[in-house]
Amino acid sequence: xxxxxxxxxSLNWFEELSSEAPS
Amino acid sequence: HSAEQTEIAEVPAWDSLNPGTxxxxxxxxxxxxxxxxxxxxxxxxxxxxxxxxxITACEYVVSLWKPLDAWQWEKIYSWHFxxxxxxxxxxxxxxxxxxxxxxxNLEIREIRALFCSPDGKSEKQVLLSSGNIKAVLGLxxxxxxxxxxxxxxxxxxxxxxxxDGGSKEKQLLMPPEETILTFAEVQGMQEALLGTTIMNNIVxxxxxxxxxxxxxxxxxxxxxxxxxxxxxxxxxxxxxLSHPRAKxxxxxxxxxxxxxxxxxxxxxxxxxxxxxxxxxxxxxxxEGDVKDHFAAAVLTSGTIAVWDLLLGHCTALLPPVSxxxxxxxxxxxxxxxxxxxxxxxxxxxxxx
Numbered sequence: 239x240x241x242x243x244x245x246x247x248s249l250n251w252f253e254e255l256s257s258e259a260p261s
Numbered sequence: 262h263s264a265e266q267t268e269i270a271e272v273p274a275w276d277s278l279n280p281g282t283x284x285x286x287x288x289x290x291x292x293x294x295x296x297x298x299x300x301x302x303x304x305x306x307x308x309x310x311x312x313x314x315x316i317t318a319c320e321y322v323v324s325l326w327k328p329l330d331a332w333q334w335e336k337i338y339s340w341h342f343x344x345x346x347x348x349x350x351x352x353x354x355x356x357x358x359x360x361x362x363x364x365x366n367l368e369i370r371e372i373r374a375l376f377c378s379p380d381g382k383s384e385k386q387v388l389l390s391s392g393n394i395k396a397v398l399g400l401x402x403x404x405x406x407x408x409x410x411x412x413x414x415x416x417x418x419x420x421x422x423x424x425d426g427g428s429k430e431k432q433l434l435m436p437p438e439e440t441i442l443t444f445a446e447v448q449g450m451q452e453a454l455l456g457t458t459i460m461n462n463i464v465x466x467x468x469x470x471x472x473x474x475x476x477x478x479x480x481x482x483x484x485x486x487x488x489x490x491x492x493x494x495x496x497x498x499x500x501x502l503s504h505p506r507a508k509x510x511x512x513x514x515x516x517x518x519x520x521x522x523x524x525x526x527x528x529x530x531x532x533x534x535x536x537x538x539x540x541x542x543x544x545x546x547x548e549g550d551v552k553d554h555f556a557a558a559v560l561t562s563g564t565i566a567v568w569d570l571l572l573g574h575c576t577a578l579l580p581p582v583s584x585x586x587x588x589x590x591x592x593x594x595x596x597x598x599x600x601x602x603x604x605x606x607x608x609x610x611x612x613x
Contacts, residue, residue, distance in 0.1 A: 245527035250451055252331060255474040256467045256477035259437075 282577040283567065283599065283611040287332035292607035295320040300608050301350040301601045302593035304357045306339070307381070316360055317608055320346040323362055323375060332610070340375045340384050352594060353399035354400045359426035361397075362406060363399065369394035369554045372407060376426055389420060389429075401451050404468075406434075408456070415440065417456075419468065435473035438466045442485060445500070447476035448492035455500070457488045463500065465497065465525060474550040477528040479521055489518070489551035494527035498523045501535070501556065501570065503546050516548045516567060518556050539575050552592035557599060565601055567613065582609065 246255055268584040275543040278397040291297060299318040304311045315326040315334060321342045326334040340362075348369060351361040359376045372389045390407060391490055395415075397407040401452055403422040410416050439458040447453040447465075454466045461484060463477045471588070479486060483504035502519045518536035536556065538544065544560030551557075554570040563586025565579040581587060585603045599611040 239574055242529055244497065244522070244524035244529045247524055248526050250497045251496055251498075251525045252450065252474075252493075253469070255465070256470060256472060258469070259472045259474045261472050 274599060283579055283613055286598070286612050287334065287610040288315065288327055289315060289608040289610070290333050291317050291324065291608065294428045295322065295346075296604050297588065297591055297606045297608070298347055299350045300591055300602045301352050301360070302591070302595045302598075302600065303352050303360050304595060305354065306358045311357055313593075313609075315593075315600065315608070316350050316352075317602075317606075318347045318350050319606065323347060323350070323360075323452060324490050335609075338384050339604050340386050345370055347461060348367070349397075351397050351399050351405065353403060353422060354401050354594070355403045356399075356422050356426050359422065361399065363394070363397050365394070365501055369397065372397055372405070374426070378391060382502050390418070396441050396443050396456070398446075399457060400446055400454070400468075401443075406444050406454060408444075412438065412440060417441065417466075434468070436460070437473055437476060443487045445488040447498070448490065450493055453493075455488055455491050457486055457502075458580065459485060462487065463523065465498075470576075473530060475525055477523050477525065477530060478544075479523070479530050480532060483516075486519075489549065489556065493606070496524070496526075498525050501551050503549055503558065515565065517549070517558050517560070518551070518570075518574070520570065534573055536573070536575070538566060542566070542578065544574075548589060550591045552594070555592065557590045559590050563587055565590050565599075567599070570603055578613070579611070582607075 296557050297319050301316045307389050312327050317324050323340045325338040327337050328565045346365040347362050350361045350366050355431045361374050362369040371391045374387050376385050392409045405420045408417045415436040418433045418435050421430040437459045441456040443457045445455045452469045457462045464513040465474045486502040488500050500521050516535040516537050520533040544562035547559045549558030556568045563581045566575050567577040567586045587602045589602045591600045599613050601609045
């Protein structure tokens with residue numbers, strides 16, 4: 239598979255999604 | 262072929278697969294008259310020592326077997342149920358001397374905890390939750406997650422057991438707007454939990470905050486995928502899925518498991534690898550289990566197939582024994598053995 243097809247990658251995705259998601 | 266031989270250089274034809282990669286080490290016979298439904302392994306404290314025990318479930322009896330010398334087993338406890346039959350065993354990691362079971366007919370109606378009196382002389386059971394339960398999974402750090410209710414009143418609940426299996430804390434997670442089919446832990450990320458939904462989405466929660474972080478749609482070629490394993494690497498989420506409703510493809514063989522990669526930030530995903538049956542082998546996925554990089558599945562043909570997910574292909578086939586199809590298969594969580602069961606109560610322990 240081609241990584242580029244998946245869009246920008248973040249190593250801290252879990253923390254970033256947690257700060258963006260409604261709580 | 263030696264029992265240790267697990268590496269096969271090329272994709273083998275089914276008739277050259279080495280059945281010796283699975284070596285029978287032990288057999289349990291459950292004499293209960295009712296139909297066998299599940300098997301699992303768990304740690305149980307017996308006379309002050311933690312022993313790797315086997316749990317078997319028939320429709321109305323769950324039994325605990327302790328290991329004796331020379332791969333023999335002795336049944337030491339049995340929990341009986343009279344009204345609602347057992348559907349599955351739910352092991353809660355990091356809890357010793359307690360196991361949960363899901364009871365129901367087609368759908369789960371109750372989750373019960375099974376344990377013993379402090380003196381070890383009598384079996385005890387307690388009702389943990391009841392209702393229209395859709396999915397349940399034991400999680401690391403003595404937690405149990407379950408989802409219940411229908412779309413508009415769906416409830417996702419985490420129950421945390423005390424170290425001795427006693428008192429419990431409860432916490433709710435934000436429900437997605439679609440029915441959850443299964444849960445999966447994310448290896449190495451104890452605060453992350455995945456769920457697969459009926460709309461072929463994967464949802465992810467933060468277990469610490471209860472937040473629903475993302476809904477990610479996966480390939481529509483297979484409906485109602487089940488997630489067996491997940492891990493995060495280099496910012497990407499890898500999931501091992503099975504497709505219980507996939508149609509058999511005569512040319513390519515049925516894909517039994519699939520490795521898919523998802524970017525959790527963008528929710529974009531793509532298939533990495535399909536784990537198919539060897540040429541000449543028919544059948545679809547009925548049920549299965551994944552541990553580390555090994556996947557095992559019972560097929561509609563009654564055979565068990567094992568894949569090495571790193572090698573990318575099937576490494577062992579276990580045809581029905583004594584003319585009896587296999588009904589369920591589990592990797593033992595207490596060692597690296599495969600537990601294979603037949604409806605009549607025969608449980609076979611294989612070394613892989």
